Amino acid sequence: MTFGALGVPSSLVASLEKRGITEPFPIQTATLPDTLRGRDVLGRGRTGSGKTLAFSLPLVARLADGGRARSRTPRALVLAPTRELATQIADTLGPLAAAAGLSHTVIFGGVGQNPQVNALARGVDVVVACPGRLEDLLGQGALRLDQIEITVLDEADHMADLGFLPGVKRILDKTPRGGQRMLFSATLDNGVDVLVKRYLSDPVTHSVDPASS
Structure with missing residues (x-):
């Protein structure tokens, strides 16, 4: 099986090939036909299973046909x-976004917020964020989420372990209900199942690893 x-x-396949990525991982083979069609997907897989490309490819492919990014939306x-995972996601997503003419930025705490606020003011298509700093910037009016077409929750079980789920729910409540949503998690413990029931619409479930792994 190939990405094509x-x-x-083809533009995204070419971007992958430049980085020596030619064969999809099982999680990518399983989810891409559904995610590229706009379906909500619950992907079960451990860290290192290839989840980042599994959601980055459909996200970029589906946004590529849209208009230009507007300020703060x-x-x-x-x-x-x-922040480590957010940075890794941005590193994977960045070349794909560039190939499609899309812009992105990364938002996390522990650093000054002004560069993040300025990037949002210029207009970005994709925001990769940690919940805490994102809520801070939402409260300051630095961005809105009412134009979000695609939302991804990565390592949702880890977010639950860190106590982020109340903030995640407040954030998701600000996104449009009709948008595509993808959730990736190794397990459905600690309230992750509640997120799935509340925010995913008729999701297709793909598991490539048993929960015990």
């Missing part, structure tokens, strides 16, 4: 539990 055969646009949101 799964429905990934991103079109896609990826939530991650830690």
